[in-house]
Amino acid sequence: MNKLSSFILLLTLFLPLTAQAVRIEISAPGEQTIPLALTRFLPMSGDATNSAAEIDRALIADLDLSGLFELADRSAFLSDADELGLHSTQVDFGQWRLLGVDAVVKGGYRLEGEKLVVEARLYDVVTQRLLTGRRYVGRVGDERRIAHSFADQIMLALTGKQGPFNSRLAYISTRSGHKELYLMEVDGQNPSRLTDHRSIVLDPDFSPLRKEIIYTSYKKSNPDLYRKEIYTGSEARLSQRPGLNTGGRYRADGGELVVTLSKGHNSDIYLLGTDGSIHKRLTTHWGIDVAPSWSPEGDKIAFVSDRRGNPQIFIVDIDSLKVERLTFEGKYNATPDWSPTGEWIAFTRRTEGQFDIFLIRPDGTGEHRLTFAPGNKEHPRFSPDGRFLVYSLDLNDEKSIHVMRADGTGDRRISAPGGNDTHPAWSGHWQ
Amino acid sequence: MSEYYRHRLRQLQKLLEPGLRRMLLLSFVLHLIVPIILSGVLKVTHKTPKVPVYRVNLVNKPVKDPRAGRPDAVRAKKKKKVKPKPIAKQIPIKTPKTVKVEPPVKKSPPVKKVQPVKTAETSLQKRLAEMQAEMERKAKLDKLKASIAAQQEDLGRPDVEAPVGEPDGTGEEIGVSDIRYVEGYITEQWRLSPYQSPLDLEAEVKVYYSEEGKRGHWEMVKKSGNAFFDDTVKNAIIKSRDLGQSLPAAGEFEIIFNLKDLQNR
Numbered sequence: 001m002n003k004l005s006s007f008i009l010l011l012t013l014f015l016p017l018t019a020q021a022v023r024i025e026i027s028a029p030g031e032q033t034i035p036l037a038l039t040r041f042l043p044m045s046g047d048a049t050n051s052a053a054e055i056d057r058a059l060i061a062d063l064d065l066s067g068l069f070e071l072a073d074r075s076a077f078l079s080d081a082d083e084l085g086l087h088s089t090q091v092d093f094g095q096w097r098l099l100g101v102d103a104v105v106k107g108g109y110r111l112e113g114e115k116l117v118v119e120a121r122l123y124d125v126v127t128q129r130l131l132t133g134r135r136y137v138g139r140v141g142d143e144r145r146i147a148h149s150f151a152d153q154i155m156l157a158l159t160g161k162q163g164p165f166n167s168r169l170a171y172i173s174t175r176s177g178h179k180e181l182y183l184m185e186v187d188g189q190n191p192s193r194l195t196d197h198r199s200i201v202l203d204p205d206f207s208p209l210r211k212e213i214i215y216t217s218y219k220k221s222n223p224d225l226y227r228k229e230i231y232t233g234s235e236a237r238l239s240q241r242p243g244l245n246t247g248g249r250y251r252a253d254g255g256e257l258v259v260t261l262s263k264g265h266n267s268d269i270y271l272l273g274t275d276g277s278i279h280k281r282l283t284t285h286w287g288i289d290v291a292p293s294w295s296p297e298g299d300k301i302a303f304v305s306d307r308r309g310n311p312q313i314f315i316v317d318i319d320s321l322k323v324e325r326l327t328f329e330g331k332y333n334a335t336p337d338w339s340p341t342g343e344w345i346a347f348t349r350r351t352e353g354q355f356d357i358f359l360i361r362p363d364g365t366g367e368h369r370l371t372f373a374p375g376n377k378e379h380p381r382f383s384p385d386g387r388f389l390v391y392s393l394d395l396n397d398e399k400s401i402h403v404m405r406a407d408g409t410g411d412r413r414i415s416a417p418g419g420n421d422t423h424p425a426w427s428g429h430w431q
Numbered sequence: 432m433s434e435y436y437r438h439r440l441r442q443l444q445k446l447l448e449p450g451l452r453r454m455l456l457l458s459f460v461l462h463l464i465v466p467i468i469l470s471g472v473l474k475v476t477h478k479t480p481k482v483p484v485y486r487v488n489l490v491n492k493p494v495k496d497p498r499a500g501r502p503d504a505v506r507a508k509k510k511k512k513v514k515p516k517p518i519a520k521q522i523p524i525k526t527p528k529t530v531k532v533e534p535p536v537k538k539s540p541p542v543k544k545v546q547p548v549k550t551a552e553t554s555l556q557k558r559l560a561e562m563q564a565e566m567e568r569k570a571k572l573d574k575l576k577a578s579i580a581a582q583q584e585d586l587g588r589p590d591v592e593a594p595v596g597e598p599d600g601t602g603e604e605i606g607v608s609d610i611r612y613v614e615g616y617i618t619e620q621w622r623l624s625p626y627q628s629p630l631d632l633e634a635e636v637k638v639y640y641s642e643e644g645k646r647g648h649w650e651m652v653k654k655s656g657n658a659f660f661d662d663t664v665k666n667a668i669i670k671s672r673d674l675g676q677s678l679p680a681a682g683e684f685e686i687i688f689n690l691k692d693l694q695n696r
Contacts (some may be wrong), residue, residue: 021684024613066626127669426577
């Protein structure tokens with residue numbers, strides 16, 4: 001009985017002392033970047049070569065463009081930066097915690113004759129676990145490709161979506177004296193010319209399935225649609241109807257393409273098979289309909305038409321052929337590009353005498369301007385993951401290719417100076 | 432007679448159940464305890480008079496704007512600092528005797544009138560001296576301004592690392608709120624890029640902190656549904672194992688992580 005009464009007494013005493021938990025709401029992170037330590041790749045055997053520097057440069061450029069990271073100052077690195085650390089047990093996470101980084105990239109390379117083997121790791125410093133690790137086997141000279149691949153892996157490990165760095169950009173340049181088709185890496189490195197038409201080449205687009213590009217060329221006097229295999233170099237005319245054969249864009253599954261044809265009359269939007277045959281006419285209007293762009297689902301096409309007097313963006317439903325106007329602001333809206341996520345359509349609008357890049361949702365809401373700097377910004381195209389935009393800038397009589405994040409930040413020139421570079425197009429992942 | 436009563440008592444005891452006495456005693460005790468508890472007599476014994484203590488961690492982590500949140504006290508002091516100077520000048524005026532002394536001072540002008548007759552050089556020298564004094568004063572002021580600017584620059588860097596704390600308390604007892612300190616500290620540890628996840632996510636964590644500011648058990652009460660977002664939240668809690676200062680009392684915190692501020696931008 002004494003025990004029972006003392007228990008009740010204790011219970012009654014403790015009841016008023018149990019305090020309620022304090023509720024705190026944190027509505028934004030303290031830092032909007034991930035502090036990352038990117039160590040130099042070390043030789044796993046033999047002497048150090050230029051491979052580490054090449055990998056380093058490409059990785060820094062990619063991770064910086066991503067906007068995800070705040071790269072830690074290398075001068076602050078401690079002794080663990082000089083250790084290979086390809087296994088989590090070999091990494092001194094305490095040292096990295098001291099530097100205040102949340103993630104660390106480590107790696108090594110080995111040359112076996114002409115063969116290059118690269119091991120790369122990304123560790124979570126807080127939980128001391130391996131986030132991603134890859135072994136790449138290539139040839140000497142593949143360092144940049146390997147670095148771009150691992151940058152994509154880092155993005156995948158930290159966001160769940162692969163980065164676009166191991167891809168290519170096609171563009172038109174006058175460096176040879178004519179408007180020819182060129183190809184370069186996402187950071188502007190290793191440009192190479194693909195055509196020698198000595199005429200005018202325009203408006204390239206990548207096939208999502210093959211290493212193939214379609215583009216319009218005046219090689220045979222008429223603006224015909226061409227297809228070119230990148231590695232074999234074989235080229236063929238896909239559409240050579242009289243008048244315009246321009247603005248060719250592959251559907252996301254590569255099964256069909258949409259194109260502007262005028263057939264000697266008024267230009268309209270058509271669906272073509274991969275053999276060039278007409279599958280369907282999508283617009284029938286006296287106005288000029290050009291610059292089509294697929295929705296990611298492949299059920300709608302955004303295009304430019306002057307059917308209401310000024311060039312505006314419209315959307316046509318492929319099944320019902322119902323056309324709806326998308327843009328109402330501005331007197332000149334052009335070159336729409338539907339994001340791979342389907343969330344946005346990028347386009348250019350002339351405001352105060354210059355073209356700038358805008359975004360709008362497919363339902364017409366959320367319209368906002370991305371670029372504000374001087375110069376005409378044209379031909380915006382989304383990266384395959386929808387995170388970035390590439391466009392051409394016409395400033396001071398020079399046209400150059402720029403890349404920025406899809407929110408308008410992180411803008412940078414990627415094409416080398418000394419040429420008029422326009423009409424960029426972003427490939428899918430370059431396997 | 433006594434034997435008769437004893438006999439009756441035994442009969443009654445046989446009639447009563449063996450545990451009834453205990454039950455009766457227990458109910459009696461309970462009836463005693465309940466009014467005591469309700470009257471609050473017991474509570475008083477456990478109430479430790481809390482002295483309101485507010486801490487401002489100015490030693491290790493300087494506060495960006497230490498005057499924030501206490502406009503009245505600071506402003507009042509500022510005004511007082513300006514006023515004393517004119518008061519000091521008024522002190523001689525207060526004494527009427529000194530006013531009486533003034534007439535002989537007034538007599539001095541005729542003396543002054545004699546001096547200018549001597550030379551115009553003296554007035555020029557005075558002017559030069561005044562100008563020199565003015566120059567020196569300006570140079571001193573510039574030096575002071577430069578030193579203040581340098582000090583502000585030095586202070587500017589650690590501000591970023593200082594935990595965000597809102598002033599709290601009453602009257603003159605103004606300090607950093609402990610809840611706000613915890614909020615600021617954990618916010619500081621939370622690193623997430625807006626490019627990393629969608630902005631409409633929310634996760635909730637329950638975490639216990641001891642009086643010494645050490646993290647105890649914690650659990651994720653509500654997940655956001657996005658593994659990458661949840662990982663950043665977990666990392667923030669893992670990194671907040673030691674708050675770096677003690678709390679007035681140990682307690683549990685329910686912390687909601689979301690990106691509402693980024694959505695509104």
